[in-house]
Amino acid sequence: MKFNTNLRKVLLILFATIALSACSTAKKSGDLDGDVYTGRDTVEFLAKGVPDRVFFATNKSSLTTKSRETLRKQATFLRKNKSLNITIEGHADERGTREFNLALGERRANAAKDYLMTYGISGKRISVISYGKERPVNTESSPLAWSQNRRSVTVKVN
Amino acid sequence: MKRILSFIIIPLLFFKNSFALIEVDITRGNLDPLPIAVSPLHVDVKSENLNDVKIKKLGENISELIEKNFKSTGLFNPLKKEAFVQKPDIAHLKPRFEDWRLIKAQALVTGKVLVKGGKLKAEFRLWDLTAAQEMTALAFTTTPSNWRRVAHIISDKIYERLTGEEGYFDTRIIYVSETGPKNQRVKKLAIMDQDGANTKYLTLGNELVLTPRFNPTNQMVTYLSYFRNLPRVYLLDIETGNQEVVGNFPGMTFAPRFSPDGKKIIMSFAKDGNSDIYTMDLDTRIVERITDHSSIDTSPSYSPDGKYICFNSDRSGLQQIYVMRSDGSNLKRISFGKGIYGTPVWSPRGDLIAFTKVRKGKFYIGVMRADGTGERLLTENFYQEAPSWSPNGRVLVFYRETKSGPKGEGFTAKLWSIDITGYNERKMKTETDASDPSWSSLLSK
Numbered sequence: 001m002k003f004n005t006n007l008r009k010v011l012l013i014l015f016a017t018i019a020l021s022a023c024s025t026a027k028k029s030g031d032l033d034g035d036v037y038t039g040r041d042t043v044e045f046l047a048k049g050v051p052d053r054v055f056f057a058t059n060k061s062s063l064t065t066k067s068r069e070t071l072r073k074q075a076t077f078l079r080k081n082k083s084l085n086i087t088i089e090g091h092a093d094e095r096g097t098r099e100f101n102l103a104l105g106e107r108r109a110n111a112a113k114d115y116l117m118t119y120g121i122s123g124k125r126i127s128v129i130s131y132g133k134e135r136p137v138n139t140e141s142s143p144l145a146w147s148q149n150r151r152s153v154t155v156k157v158n
Numbered sequence: 159m160k161r162i163l164s165f166i167i168i169p170l171l172f173f174k175n176s177f178a179l180i181e182v183d184i185t186r187g188n189l190d191p192l193p194i195a196v197s198p199l200h201v202d203v204k205s206e207n208l209n210d211v212k213i214k215k216l217g218e219n220i221s222e223l224i225e226k227n228f229k230s231t232g233l234f235n236p237l238k239k240e241a242f243v244q245k246p247d248i249a250h251l252k253p254r255f256e257d258w259r260l261i262k263a264q265a266l267v268t269g270k271v272l273v274k275g276g277k278l279k280a281e282f283r284l285w286d287l288t289a290a291q292e293m294t295a296l297a298f299t300t301t302p303s304n305w306r307r308v309a310h311i312i313s314d315k316i317y318e319r320l321t322g323e324e325g326y327f328d329t330r331i332i333y334v335s336e337t338g339p340k341n342q343r344v345k346k347l348a349i350m351d352q353d354g355a356n357t358k359y360l361t362l363g364n365e366l367v368l369t370p371r372f373n374p375t376n377q378m379v380t381y382l383s384y385f386r387n388l389p390r391v392y393l394l395d396i397e398t399g400n401q402e403v404v405g406n407f408p409g410m411t412f413a414p415r416f417s418p419d420g421k422k423i424i425m426s427f428a429k430d431g432n433s434d435i436y437t438m439d440l441d442t443r444i445v446e447r448i449t450d451h452s453s454i455d456t457s458p459s460y461s462p463d464g465k466y467i468c469f470n471s472d473r474s475g476l477q478q479i480y481v482m483r484s485d486g487s488n489l490k491r492i493s494f495g496k497g498i499y500g501t502p503v504w505s506p507r508g509d510l511i512a513f514t515k516v517r518k519g520k521f522y523i524g525v526m527r528a529d530g531t532g533e534r535l536l537t538e539n540f541y542q543e544a545p546s547w548s549p550n551g552r553v554l555v556f557y558r559e560t561k562s563g564p565k566g567e568g569f570t571a572k573l574w575s576i577d578i579t580g581y582n583e584r585k586m587k588t589e590t591d592a593s594d595p596s597w598s599s600l601l602s603k
Contacts, residue, residue: 059472059476059477059498061431094541094559095516095519095541096477096498096500096516097457097470097477097500097501097514097516097543097544098368098369098501098543098544098594099369099412099413099426099456099457099500099501100454100456100457100470100472100477100500102368102382102389102410102412102413102428102456103412103426103428103433103454103456104454106409106410106428106431106433107428107431107432107433107454109431110430110431111431113431114431128409129387129389129410130389130410130428131366134343134366134368135341136340136341137341139339139340139341139566139569140564140565140566141540141561141564141565141566142564
């Protein structure tokens with residue numbers, strides 16, 4: 001059920017972005033800050049205005065200003081929904097070795113977890129899993145696709 | 159999987175090693191492969207069910223497999239059978255050396271098989287045609303269904319005699335079989351003979367599995383499974399199918415490998431975003447922490463004497479290769495070239511460490527000495543990684559992903575092998591897409 005509503009949201013967003021990108025194809029290059037993805041493609045929402053994911057630079061797990069903003073929104077949302085538990089999935093792009101990427105994904109997910117905890121979310125509500133490069137959201141091989149795959153995604157568990 | 163049936167191996171004759179003239183140098187790329195004639199093994203007319211095609215063709219099939227093995231090394235040039243001048247049974251008794259030399263063969267393999275009482279008896283002889291003498295000869299007894307292994311063992315014995323190094327044909331490769339689109343890849347553990355035959359799937363594909371590695375001393379395998387969405391290192395007995403989680407860690411364990419004596423597993427454990435290296439003794443279950451650093455420490459691999467460990471770490475800022483004593487002391491960085499270095503694997507010979515290097519958007523498989531000197535890049539591609547050594551330390555198997563277009567069209571993942579000379583790169587035959595190969599030890603040692 002949850003999946004369906006999520007899916008609908010994704011589709012809406014997809015339509016919106018398709019409409020947008022139809023206006024300006026040049027927008028794509030504006031979706032990267034350094035090599036951190038700043039666009040809205042692939043992003044889903046935990047609730048209205050609460051994006052589910054943050055993006056990282058190559059080989060990095062530090063949170064950008066925008067990521068921290070996203071995570072603060074998630075923290076606010078989680079404080080309002082006290083019974084909700086989450087899993088944070090950490091991911092890497094395909095441009096690294098498999099085992100190192102597993103560690104990197106774990107580190108990214110924990111960076112997000114730590115930030116949520118500093119905003120008062122109990123660590124007990126948060127589990128972490130790394131998928132390394134095993135679950136790309138964009139299967140293309142391009143700097144844009146890789147930037148969308150370097151991510152940590154907050155997923156509701158219950 | 160059935161345990162390898164016992165082989166009885168008897169040297170047929172004593173022979174003088176020292177007078178052999180032919181020798182294959184495998185320390186450099188061999189641009190002039192040794193011409194070798196592999197005569198079909200003669201099927202003894204006293205064999206049971208001689209009219210059964212399987213039996214009738216046994217000698218031919220074994221010789222073809224030997225030829226295929228030889229060809230795959232790049233060191234030998236098996237000659238076409240049409241040019242052969244003597245019948246298999248007569249050649250096996252005593253070849254007319256000058257006739258075989260006429261077709262430019264330098265070495266000749268002859269043999270005989272006999273199927274009797276449900277047993278397959280195989281014997282072969284290797285002849286040095288230049289010196290006109292026998293170089294080696296052996297006989298085996300096994301079951302007829304084991305004929306492929308007979309061919310592999312004969313290949314190993316000949317390879318050993320001609321190169322002075324152990325062969326690697328009677329071996330298997332465990333790997334991850336991959337199917338489906340890239341964002342929904344189904345991954346299963348699979349095992350096959352080194353030549354791609356006898357593929358078997360060891361898991362069903364219900365959960366993600368990665369990085370299987372053989373125990374160098376037996377048929378156990380360690381790998382990473384996402385069973386119940388908990389990524390943990392597992393131990394699998396491929397003969398019984400029994401498996402168990404390794405240790406009781408409160409978080410992800412990954413990047414497992416066995417110690418050279420097969421008694422320990424070395425792996426990474428990720429805690430609160432930090433991955434360090436641990437070992438677990440499989441008998442005592444004692445867990446030891448080997449590294450303690452805020453960086454990512456992973457992909458550990460022991461030296462063959464068990465005294466050292468190589469691994470990769472980003473403690474310098476970027477992923478690089480380090481070597482330390484097996485207790486974690488005396489840590490030294492050994493990779494200093496431009497780019498990042500990962501997946502170090504110590505050669506079973508002890509002399510080299512194979513690695514994956516990433517630089518300027520290209521992936522390389524390379525080798526360097528254990529002190530970091532003598533780096534050589536063997537092969538370059540858009541994406542490839544995870545080298546694993548043949549048991550004699552002469553060949554690396556790794557996997558490579560290729561795509562035909564920028565949007566990921568025509569995506570495939572395949573196993574490839576390359577000599578450490580940098581020559582003889584070959585795609586291996588697998589039923590499905592494949593990744594994360596691990597080469598077994600010789601089965602009949």
